[in-house]
Amino acid sequence: MEISPLTVNRLSLYLRCLHSLEGEGVGRISSLELAQQFHLSAAQIRKDLAQFGEFGIRGVGYEIPNLIERLTSLLGLDRIHPMIIIGFGNLGRALAASIGFNSGNFRVVAGLDNDPAKIGRRVGGVLVHDASETAAVVAATEAEIGVLTVPAEAAQANYDRLVAAGIRSILNFAPTRLSLNAAVRTKDVDLRIDLEELSYFLSS
Amino acid sequence: MEISPLTVNRLSLYLRCLHSLEGEGVGRISSLELAQQFHLSAAQIRKDLAQFGEFGIRGVGYEIPNLIERLTSLLGLDRIHPMIIIGFGNLGRALAASIGFNSGNFRVVAGLDNDPAKIGRRVGGVLVHDASETAAVVAATEAEIGVLTVPAEAAQANYDRLVAAGIRSILNFAPTRLSLNAAVRTKDVDLRIDLEELSYFLSS
Numbered sequence: 001m002e003i004s005p006l007t008v009n010r011l012s013l014y015l016r017c018l019h020s021l022e023g024e025g026v027g028r029i030s031s032l033e034l035a036q037q038f039h040l041s042a043a044q045i046r047k048d049l050a051q052f053g054e055f056g057i058r059g060v061g062y063e064i065p066n067l068i069e070r071l072t073s074l075l076g077l078d079r080i081h082p083m084i085i086i087g088f089g090n091l092g093r094a095l096a097a098s099i100g101f102n103s104g105n106f107r108v109v110a111g112l113d114n115d116p117a118k119i120g121r122r123v124g125g126v127l128v129h130d131a132s133e134t135a136a137v138v139a140a141t142e143a144e145i146g147v148l149t150v151p152a153e154a155a156q157a158n159y160d161r162l163v164a165a166g167i168r169s170i171l172n173f174a175p176t177r178l179s180l181n182a183a184v185r186t187k188d189v190d191l192r193i194d195l196e197e198l199s200y201f202l203s204s
Numbered sequence: 205m206e207i208s209p210l211t212v213n214r215l216s217l218y219l220r221c222l223h224s225l226e227g228e229g230v231g232r233i234s235s236l237e238l239a240q241q242f243h244l245s246a247a248q249i250r251k252d253l254a255q256f257g258e259f260g261i262r263g264v265g266y267e268i269p270n271l272i273e274r275l276t277s278l279l280g281l282d283r284i285h286p287m288i289i290i291g292f293g294n295l296g297r298a299l300a301a302s303i304g305f306n307s308g309n310f311r312v313v314a315g316l317d318n319d320p321a322k323i324g325r326r327v328g329g330v331l332v333h334d335a336s337e338t339a340a341v342v343a344a345t346e347a348e349i350g351v352l353t354v355p356a357e358a359a360q361a362n363y364d365r366l367v368a369a370g371i372r373s374i375l376n377f378a379p380t381r382l383s384l385n386a387a388v389r390t391k392d393v394d395l396r397i398d399l400e401e402l403s404y405f406l407s408s
Contacts (some may be wrong), residue, residue: 003408005401012400013381038381065276075400077408081310094298094394100356145402169402170234172393175304177217177242185405187398191299191375194391195287195310196216196279196363198349198373199211203280204207 005187008075010048013040015071018064030061077105084143084167086158088128088152089114091173095147097124109141112158131158138165145169152176159186209391212279214252217244219275226268272287281309288347288371290362292317292332293355295377297392299351313345316362335362344370349373356380361391 003011013073013166017038021029031049036041049062066101072078083102085092088111095101095108102108111128114117118128146162148155148170155174156162162170168183172178207215221242225233235253239246253266276282287306289296292315299305299312307314315332317323322332333341343348350366352359352374360379366374366388373389374381381395 003404008401009397011404012397014378015400017381039383040381050329072405075406079399081399081406083404089293090301094294097294098395100397101395105403106207144406145399155241160302169406172400175220177221177244185402187402189393189395189398191215191305191393192394193216194375195214195285195305195349196281198205198375198389198391199280199285199309200212200215200278202285202348203278204375 006134010073011075013038014048015068015075015077017119017143018068019072021198022068024065028061029064033061049175056077074174075133079105081106081145082109082143082148083107084137084141085126085147086112086113086131086134086148086162087148087154088115088118088123088126089149092147092149093123095149096126106145108147109143110137110156112137133160134158134161135165138162143167145171145177147176150174206369211252214277217350218249218252219244219272219279219281222244222268222272222275224273232265233268237265242347283309285310285349286345286347287349288316288341288345289313289330289353290316290335290338290366291349291352291358292319292322292327292330293353294350295327296353299348300330305349310349311408312351313347314341316341318358335365338362338365339369342366342371347371349375352376352378354378 001168002124016035027091031042031045034040034041034045083109091176092111096111108126111123111126112131113128114131119130121128146167150158152174156171156177156178159170159172159178163181167184172186172188175190178186180186207369220290235246235249236242238249238370241381252357287310289312296315300315312330315327315330316335316338318335323334325332348371352362354362356378359376359380360382363374363382371388376390376392379394382390384390
């Protein structure tokens with residue numbers, strides 16, 4: 001079963017909403033209530049969740065603990081995913097220090113940089129290694145996710161090094177078009193493109 | 205003419221590629237060459253650019269300076285867009301200091317925070333103001349883009365304050381589902397959701 005990234009993203013949203021409801025002591029919710037409370041589409045919720053079996057009972061709604069358990073397992077959030085950050089500049093450091101990023105199932109276990117002033121230092125609890133030792137660091141930490149926060153011109157070489165080291169997924173912040181390895185899941189976060197989208201709508 | 209955000213994002217990519225080619229002294233390129241060089245789809249390029257008139261001449265390709273000029277104007281990149289950052293924590297500071305974010309057409313002109321230790325201080329050239337003065341800061345700086353880097357629980361109140369202050373577009377990093385104002389263009393950058401997408405594909 002192949003689920004599209006957009007659907008996966010919505011499942012994450014639903015799970016976040018369900019956790020919030022569970023925290024408030026709510027045990028059951030209908031797609032309509034869920035939609036109204038979190039500014040979502042009830043039809044979309046029903047469609048998305050129908051793909052994974054019959055969670056909902058018509059007229060009764062979803063059992064929140066059960067749905068949380070299923071979505072948690074489906075999204076791979078029943079275990080820790082070790083991450084390494086490649087490029088320990090402003091953004092790399094900020095991500096390592098971010099509670100929203102480096103927490104829960106996602107833990108930054110090492111940094112990589114090519115700046116001798118940074119290598120061997122511990123920044124916010126994260127030890128920075130020489131980027132030339134990528135393979136050894138990935139092997140030692142069993143990192144699954146590589147977070148690429150290097151400048152655009154250094155991105156492809158570091159991407160290739162991560163792939164060669166056996167990293168299976170990459171979150172790429174470098175504003176460049178990488179030549180991708182099909183076996184590695186790569187997600188681009190291109191803030192420049194996001195700003196230009198806003199600029200377009202400001203100007204149109 | 206309404207262009208979808210995904211198309212706008214591709215136009216940004218094309219423009220970036222064209223700038224790179226122009227820097228190499230290339231004056232003209234076909235959709236096929238453009239696609240091959242930057243790992244894009246030639247058919248998609250032709251379709252996207254056809255919406256804006258006949259840039260290309262069959263068998264000849266696009267005149268790069270002309271296409272750059274048209275895309276630059278279309279994307280609103282022929283002028284500066286002042287930005288304010290709301291929440292001067294790790295991420296807000298990193299964005300203000302980032303050459304990829306705070307440069308070119310996009311300039312951070314002020315920061316906002318509610319921490320007395322930060323208010324009135326200049327961090328990386330950006331003066332941090334009291335978040336309660338959002339309206340006055342937006343008016344004084346003529347900021348067009350609000351960058352929301354506050355914790356999830358503070359996001360809605362600050363979003364509403366930005367909207368009331370007349371901000372027309374918002375880049376939201378807070379991992380929460382905001383109740384949106386339809387007149388304000390809001391773009392979410394939700395790194396947690398991006399990580400969960402990678403987690404799903406790691407687990408499936």
